[in-house]
Amino acid sequence: MTNDESELIGRSGSYQKGVARRQEILDRAIEVFAERGADGTSLRQIAKEIGVSHAALLHYFDSREQLLVAVYEHAERVRSERTGLRSIEDPVGMLVEAATHNVAVPGLVQLYSTLVAAALESRNEVSRNFFTERFEVTRRELAGLIARDQDRGLIRKDVDASAIASLLIAASDGLQTQWLLDPNVDLRGFLQLFDILLTPAVQPQGSRAD
Amino acid sequence: MTNDESELIGRSGSYQKGVARRQEILDRAIEVFAERGADGTSLRQIAKEIGVSHAALLHYFDSREQLLVAVYEHAERVRSERTGLRSIEDPVGMLVEAATHNVAVPGLVQLYSTLVAAALESRNEVSRNFFTERFEVTRRELAGLIARDQDRGLIRKDVDASAIASLLIAASDGLQTQWLLDPNVDLRGFLQLFDILLTPAVQPQGSRAD
């Protein structure tokens, strides 16, 4: 149940080749990307760093694109397994929490940007499918939390929940690239502004501010 | 005064080589990118489309990266010259206006994403410098407009102007990638939400909604 990360990636069916070894390679690759992002990471460079031939990598991943997506997917899962236990249910808090973890591994944030950009090119089906699905799921989950908080009177009701969800995700993504280009950009602080902006107007303010 | 777009790009000084021809190539290249984004756009592909050898392109631009940045810069300038005359002074309105134009040329939006991602890789100095500067300038300008509207009582004063500026830019950028992946994402509508979120709480609402 823990090593089923190929659901989205491999649709060719034959994905039982060396699950264990594949995991090893993935773990090593994550270290490489966490350090340097997608900077000088050709297939051949990654292979050299891991200590195999570049053709060996293609034995476990159909393409470089698929390896990159798998690396990001795996890194994300590992992180959410480690921290996701104490389930945060505050929508803005979730993003802030994620951002807090991200600032610790700029390489993965950079990999994320690289992959999103790649997903926008029509030839890259793998990353395109991955991120289309990912955005849909995230929007839906976040919209649910927002709608619930609207019912509870914690979030103003004059804005559409799913619209706010898109906005929060967009702001989070956009701020991360601004932060990568200029570390002075206060990723967490700026995201927290949504706590203020989303507070119901008539509410005696201070009920949700931390 | 109109063809000085090399300020940011060429720091090598010798930028008087074939200004006219350079413009021609740039204009042709913009057409290519407006259609297809950065999709199959190698130097050689672009050159073929224009009708020269790829080496010829490198006579006018030091690298592919520089050509891409020049294309985006030039396309943006052309657009702002065409529409920027009726200067919009409403900060949110500015972003909505820009977004409106962008949805007409998805290729350029995709090029933007590609270039931003490239700028995050340390080796790409040209795009990194361009976007670092660009974000700084945009943040400063937007923050000025926001602060002014705060003084006028049009925008709530309990949030920092420059923080909001970063947030607006981030949301705009993030929404554009979501929209490229899923055209159902209502780029303009979602950005307009900020008109509501930024309205002063005590204000008799409706004074700024359109």
Place this chain on the structure above:
DNA sequence: GTCTATACGTCGATAGAC
């Protein structure tokens, strides 16, 4: 199943002929 060796076509970039 795991991997090396090797080859193919394309890429960005450079050097030099015309």
Place this chain on the structure above:
DNA sequence: GTCTATCGACGTATAGAC
């Protein structure tokens, strides 16, 4: 100013050793 030729590196594919 523009070309051809060439370079090293890249992603990908295949053949076959173990």
